[in-house]
Amino acid sequence: MKVSSEQVVDLLRAAGESTRLRVLALLAAEELSVLELCRILDQSQPRVSRHLKLLAEAGLVERFPDGAWVFYRLALKSPGRAVIDQALDLIDPHDPVVQGDAERLALVRAERTAGAQAYFARNAARWNEIRSLYVDEAEVEAAILQAAGEGPFDEMVDLGAGAGRMLTLFGNRAGMALGLDLSQQMLNIARDEVAKAGLARCELRHGDIFATGLPGGCADLVTVHQVLHYLGDPAAAVAEAARLVADGGLLLIADFAPHDHESLRESHQHRRLGFADAEIIPWIEATGLVLDANIALPPTSAEGLTVKIWTARRPVTRTAAKNAERSAA
Ligand SMILES: C[S@@+](CC[C@H](N)C(=O)[O-])C[C@H]1O[C@@H](n2cnc3c(N)ncnc32)[C@H](O)[C@@H]1O
Numbered sequence: 241m242k243v244s245s246e247q248v249v250d251l252l253r254a255a256g257e258s259t260r261l262r263v264l265a266l267l268a269a270e271e272l273s274v275l276e277l278c279r280i281l282d283q284s285q286p287r288v289s290r291h292l293k294l295l296a297e298a299g300l301v302e303r304f305p306d307g308a309w310v311f312y313r314l315a316l317k318s319p320g321r322a323v324i325d326q327a328l329d330l331i332d333p334h335d336p337v338v339q340g341d342a343e344r345l346a347l348v349r350a351e352r353t354a355g356a357q358a359y360f361a362r363n364a365a366r367w368n369e370i371r372s373l374y375v376d377e378a379e380v381e382a383a384i385l386q387a388a389g390e391g392p393f394d395e396m397v398d399l400g401a402g403a404g405r406m407l408t409l410f411g412n413r414a415g416m417a418l419g420l421d422l423s424q425q426m427l428n429i430a431r432d433e434v435a436k437a438g439l440a441r442c443e444l445r446h447g448d449i450f451a452t453g454l455p456g457g458c459a460d461l462v463t464v465h466q467v468l469h470y471l472g473d474p475a476a477a478v479a480e481a482a483r484l485v486a487d488g489g490l491l492l493i494a495d496f497a498p499h500d501h502e503s504l505r506e507s508h509q510h511r512r513l514g515f516a517d518a519e520i521i522p523w524i525e526a527t528g529l530v531l532d533a534n535i536a537l538p539p540t541s542a543e544g545l546t547v548k549i550w551t552a553r554r555p556v557t558r559t560a561a562k563n564a565e566r567s568a569a
Pocket of ligand 1: 360401420449
């Protein structure tokens with residue numbers, strides 16, 4: 241994308257200040273709330289907000305309110321993106337300022353994960369009850385089954401498997417199913433649930449959605465059910481989930497639509513209050529998957545929440561189609 245020389249000067253001016261460059265380096269790692277940025281930079285909120293405003297006006301970062309919080313992330317498609325990438329690439333990773341910020345970011349991230357982990361450890365045993373607080377589960381599950389199609393699936397991977405609901409839902413339609421979760425307590429419940437359902441070809445492993453360690457294209461069904469709103473970097477989780485989808489395979493994401501139940505942050509460790517199509521769909525499309533279904537299930541009670549289901553398919557490449565033909569012949 242080409243822009244005028246004057247615009248390039250504006251972009252350089254916006255990025256060309258030490259705090260703003262630090263903000264860009266932090267947002268290159270993950271989206272962050274204003275309060276988190278203040279903590280990491282050790283600067284006041286008005287000061288940080290002023291810098292963020294300038295960066296947003298130059299189109300270098302995107303601002304997105306989420307309930308009472310405001311998050312920032314690097315702009316996905318901006319003429320300034322090349323400027324940022326080059327500037328950040330020039331910085332010595334051992335630079336003390338950048339290193340200090342990275343360490344404080346790691347601390348913020350670790351605290352966030354520890355909070356969520358403690359919550360899941362405390363609530364693992366009553367997860368099935370909590371899960372049905374805001375949604376009509378039967379309706380959501382019927383819609384998920386319909387959106388994913390009949391199958392059968394050779395390999396299913398469920399990321400953030402929790403108490404194993406997606407595994408028990410799809411288990412008998414999948415040749416092999418693998419559930420990954422960060423919480424040992426949730427995994428223990430899932431193991432029981434899977435055993436009760438008599439699903440012998442279902443494995444549960446401790447694992448992180450951001451770094452599954454699984455080979456690319458290993459699954460023809462990947463599910464991420466009610467996980468993204470707990471995560472610090474949901475876009476990165478979508479990218480990792482999509483990486484696992486085989487040619488012709490399906491990614492299914494279910495989460496809440498944007499809502500204003502601010503108390504869920506405190507009471508249930510939600511980081512994000514739902515996701516808009518405008519946010520999720522570009523993340524999916526950036527992975528090369530093609531959006532398939534986009535379903536909204538409105539709440540069935542006054543305090544309920546709208547559940548969204550997005551499915552996307554990895555197109556079959558010519559080579560994969562030829563290989564499939566050969567092995568069928
Ligand atoms: C709300 S529960 C949903 C569980 C299940 N998918 C369901 O719908 O019943 C979210 C799960 O995501 C897991 N989780 C959170 N962060 C994770 C991460 N970085 N990697 C893997 N699992 C994670 C939690 O431990 C928890 O079990």
